[in-house]
């Protein structure tokens with residue numbers, strides 16, 4: 001009997017605490033009001049499978065020799081991105097036509113040569129000091145032992161060309177008088193394949209203070225369909241979205257439910273997931289500093305880290321849809337009235 005009473009008290013307390021927390025979560029969900037919906041759709045629609053395909057056939061071609069960090073092919077890939085931004089008249093966060101954050105040879109181990117992150121920037125019109133980073137890695141695995149090019153069309157050509165198109169869409173909006181209220185940094189990272197060293201370097205030498213870096217949306221492989229989803233390709237894995245900011249998680253959900261209805265698969269977001277993808281791409285270096293992140297990912301497939309990861313195998317319609325989702329999510333974070341809050345800061349969760 002005594003045991004029963006104690007149990008009852010615990011049960012009661014447990015129920016009250018849970019209800020209170022669920023009310024807070026409900027309030028948080030309800031607080032998210034999407035901004036500029038007509039404009040979001042209009043500019044998202046400038047991200048097209050045709051242009052994504054054009055960029056990706058070039059970026060994953062033999063010309064760039066698998067984009068091995070520090071090698072000629074990777075330098076050519078970095079130069080290709082720089083030329084793109086110059087041509088599009090999208091500025092660098094540095095002066096003039098310097099788009100490179102140079103990483104010296106001394107930062108790397110063994111025989112890795114100096115390399116560079118490539119940065120493009122659209123300054124916010126109202127809160128320029130608050131920065132959203134959209135990232136993807138530009139490097140890949142170089143040439144195989146038997147002389148074949150690792151094309152890396154999905155890994156991470158898909159993320160790279162998504163950023164090119166997302167940047168172009170934000171820039172077009174800006175030209176039309178609807179530039180983002182907060183700043184957006186388009187960050188093409190090097191040396192991911194050798195241990196996320198480009199993002200490690202960036203977070204050690206941030207161009208904008210990390211305390212005002214309000215979110216990182218990182219894209220690594222979004223052009224393919226994995227075996228699990230063969231019969232329903234309208235999906236994407238999201239990892240990390242609720243770890244540091246539930247507001248970010250609900251923004252992401254609301255944007256998707258409103259505009260795209262992609263099936264968001266959270267299985268790899270589980271802290272117990274044996275793949276531990278949360279710590280396996282560049283977003284992790286931002287999360288380590290308490291910056292809310294979302295990692296966008298299509299899962300592994302039979303061509304993962306093989307020379308057969310080629311641009312003809314990309315699902316461009318799906319790549320377009322996923323890139324538009326990321327654009328719309330970034331638009332919301334950049335333009336909503338309140339600064340995205342981490343759970344620690346969020347008054348609605350207090």
Ligand SMILES: [Zn+2]
Nearest residue numbers: 155156220221
């Ligand atoms: Zn990758």
